Amino acid sequence: MSKKQTPSDFLKQITGKPVLVKLNSGADYRGILMCLDGYMNIALEQTEEYMNGELRNKYGDTLIRGNNVLYISTQKKKDVVLFE
Amino acid sequence: MSKKQTPSDFLKQITGKPVLVKLNSGADYRGILMCLDGYMNIALEQTEEYMNGELRNKYGDTLIRGNNVLYISTQKKKDVVLFE
Amino acid sequence: MSKKQTPSDFLKQITGKPVLVKLNSGADYRGILMCLDGYMNIALEQTEEYMNGELRNKYGDTLIRGNNVLYISTQKKKDVVLFE
Amino acid sequence: MSKKQTPSDFLKQITGKPVLVKLNSGADYRGILMCLDGYMNIALEQTEEYMNGELRNKYGDTLIRGNNVLYISTQKKKDVVLFE
Amino acid sequence: MSKKQTPSDFLKQITGKPVLVKLNSGADYRGILMCLDGYMNIALEQTEEYMNGELRNKYGDTLIRGNNVLYISTQKKKDVVLFE
Amino acid sequence: MSKKQTPSDFLKQITGKPVLVKLNSGADYRGILMCLDGYMNIALEQTEEYMNGELRNKYGDTLIRGNNVLYISTQKKKDVVLFE
Amino acid sequence: MSKKQTPSDFLKQITGKPVLVKLNSGADYRGILMCLDGYMNIALEQTEEYMNGELRNKYGDTLIRGNNVLYISTQKKKDVVLFE
Numbered sequence A, B, C, D, E, F, G: 001m002s003k004k005q006t007p008s009d010f011l012k013q014i015t016g017k018p019v020l021v022k023l024n025s026g027a028d029y030r031g032i033l034m035c036l037d038g039y040m041n042i043a044l045e046q047t048e049e050y051m052n053g054e055l056r057n058k059y060g061d062t063l064i065r066g067n068n069v070l071y072i073s074t075q076k077k078k079d080v081v082l083f084e
Helices: A007-014 B007-014 C007-014 D007-014 E007-014 F007-014 G007-014
Strands: A018-023 A028-036 A042-051 A054-059 A062-064 A069-073 B018-023 B028-036 B042-051 B054-059 B062-064 B069-073 C018-023 C028-036 C042-051 C054-059 C062-064 C069-073 D018-023 D028-036 D042-051 D054-059 D062-064 D069-073 E018-023 E028-036 E042-051 E054-059 E062-064 E069-073 F018-023 F028-036 F042-051 F054-059 F062-064 F069-073 G018-023 G028-036 G042-051 G054-059 G062-064 G069-073
Touching: A007 G028, A007 G042, A007 G062, A018 A042, A028 A062, A028 B007, A042 B007, A062 B007, B018 B042, B028 B062, B028 C007, B042 C007, B062 C007, C018 C042, C028 C062, C028 D007, C042 D007, C062 D007, D018 D042, D028 D062, D028 E007, D042 E007, D062 E007, E018 E042, E028 E062, E028 F007, E042 F007, E062 F007, F018 F042, F028 F062, F028 G007, F042 G007, F062 G007, G018 G042, G028 G062
Parallel strands: none
Antiparallel strands: A018 A028, A018 A069, A028 A042, A042 A054, A042 A062, A062 B069, A069 G062, B018 B028, B018 B069, B028 B042, B042 B054, B042 B062, B062 C069, C018 C028, C018 C069, C028 C042, C042 C054, C042 C062, C062 D069, D018 D028, D018 D069, D028 D042, D042 D054, D042 D062, D062 E069, E018 E028, E018 E069, E028 E042, E042 E054, E042 E062, E062 F069, F018 F028, F018 F069, F028 F042, F042 F054, F042 F062, F062 G069, G018 G028, G018 G069, G028 G042, G042 G054, G042 G062
16 A cells, blocks of 8 residues: 555545455455445445355445445455464 | 446436345345435335345335445345355 | 435325334334424324334324434335245 | 424424333333423423333433434323234 | 423533433433533533442543433432332 | 533543543543543543453553543542442 | 644554554454544554454455544553453
8 A cells, every 4th residue: 555645545546446345244245346435335346245254145236335334455355374 | 337436326327227225134125216315315116125035025115214224236136056 | 106306205295194114123103194304203193103013002193213214115014925 | 283394393392291202222201391402302301211111210300312212202102902 | 390491401400410310321320410511421520320220330520421321310319119 | 520611621621630431332441641532532641451340451552432432530440349 | 642632643643653453343453554534444554353362364455444443552462461
């Protein structure tokens, strides 16, 4: 991430890229970030819905309401091998 | 989804189309998207209420209050066959 | 529902009609919609309170605070026969 | 209820009358409605607190914070005889 | 309570008096009401914290954040004898 | 606490002093109050985190987001001996 | 922490440093604080997600939505040895 002045610079940088959106409910949504606004309402393309890591649904275009968003991340989740 | 500048462009595009509205409670509402406003209050026609994928109720015109909305999606849910 | 420009057009159309108001808590309130405001505070007449489809209370005039509202619907609930 | 233009007309009409205030928590508060403001902060006199229909406490003057209010109703609750 | 125009008149009247502040969590806080603001942030002196009617803690000056407040009442709780 | 006009006077008075900050989650945070703003975002130094009265963590400088704050108190908690 | 006038001074001071962000859900996020805004939306680099002290995921750039933040702290958590 280059030097960001504000979080919205960060968000502009990742528009058009594959992202992972984590919701407060714990569900993950992966897709191409088309656009988002000041409330962090997020429009995704080719949306995939994951619960506990399992693919549950595929949608076309999806708009996620910002207040439900926990975080939005760029890099594919690099699952960490947990040493049991 | 064509190049969207803002989420509200996305919403204008899907007005008049069949949509799936997922609420925070987990319930799904399917119907024709008539209109919506800046709070994502959503007016649907021919509304069907689904709980855990089961049709529970049919209403005529329904207005869903925006703060309850998790996401709104265009394409019919393409249920993904989960390999047990 | 005729062509609506905004959800508030929809609400004006159904003023004075019998409505069903579903709250986040799951309770249903049926009555005549007298008026409502921008927060979706809803004034009902001849109010009936239903829990899990059972009539629990009858009130005269009732004002429901908007933030508790899940949705407001016009047509009487057409219960769907679920094929067990 | 005469023809109301807005919910606040309704509230002005019932000022000074006995009301039932239902909170999100499920508790009922009965008393004389002295006044309320735009947030639906409600000042009651001769306040009685009911839980599951049982009288739990009596207070003098009480101010209930508006965000906790589910609804406010005029007529005494006409308990409905439920046919078991 | 004399004729109140607004809830804030009520609050001004009880400043400097012993009050009971009930929080959403169910806890009660008793003390001398020093001052409060438009968000109902409440400054108390000689604060006592009660859980289920049991005294749990004593603090000196305490500021309670308004959004947690359920209600604020003047008269000492007149416990009602419940007929078992 | 001298005569306070507003809660913010109270907060200015306790800046630089040892305080106890109780969060909605039930956790207690003790430290030196460095500063806070209108949202009650609170900056503490020498922060100690307590859960159910047990010291769990020590941090240097910590900023607590205001919406999580239940109350902020000056005097050290004078634990009250509860008569079993 | 030098004399802070406001919490935002505190936040400016720790930009570019390793921080610990605790969310309301209890999860911890460690990373380099790139920037944040008035809502406490927080952009982190080299993000690590911990649940109950266990490393669960690693992400590249991550934007955490401010309303989920409990606190943000500078110094590495100095785990306190609890005397059983």
